[in-house]
Amino acid sequence: MNHANDSQGDHLPARITRILDTPTAEPTHEQLERLKLARVRAMQRFDQRAAENISLQERLALWAQRHTVLIKRGGAALGFAVVTGAGLMLLDGLLVESEAVDAAVLSQDLPLNSLLEPNFSRGLHE
Incomplete structure (x- = not known):
């Protein structure tokens, strides 16, 4: 579902903000996959950073x-x-x-x- 303010291309941060502000709007399957992938990467970076010694x-x-x-x-x-x-x-x-x-x-x-x-x-x- 595209919003009137969307330009060409997928602007994930703006779309996520709009979804959070409007509970009836749901993310597309592609956006859900990108969010899951971003979460996995963030958790990997966190685990990697947590394993390092603090300077x-x-x-x-x-x-x-x-x-x-x-x-x-x-x-x-x-x-x-x-x-x-x-x-x-x-x-x-x-x-x-x-x-x-x-x-x-x-x-x-x-x-x-x-x-x-x-x-x-x-x-x-x-």
């Missing part, structure tokens, strides 16, 4: 790749911890300031009307 350069590359990911994750976790700690310190500072104002107000012997004035707390912050 020192490849071992170092794998080690660096694994540890780079761990360093990135650790850096992200550390950054989150720093931001959270800074936020908690700021919040704690605001609470301490509020408690200091409350303590200053309660320690003074002032009439209730003076506490209700709009500019009363301005003098306490200085």
Whole structure:
């Protein structure tokens, strides 16, 4: 079954993509055979590659790749911890300031009307 976008010749990757995107479309017998052959060749290359010894350069590359990911994750976790700690310190500072104002107000012997004035707390912050 040819698609309107097919040009002359068989474009297997585009056809396979279309088949995967459209479950009702089925590959031709020739395409199925080519896929089976490609899979067999890929498995042979994999087995051949797996039987070879890993060079020192490849071992170092794998080690660096694994540890780079761990360093990135650790850096992200550390950054989150720093931001959270800074936020908690700021919040704690605001609470301490509020408690200091409350303590200053309660320690003074002032009439209730003076506490209700709009500019009363301005003098306490200085």
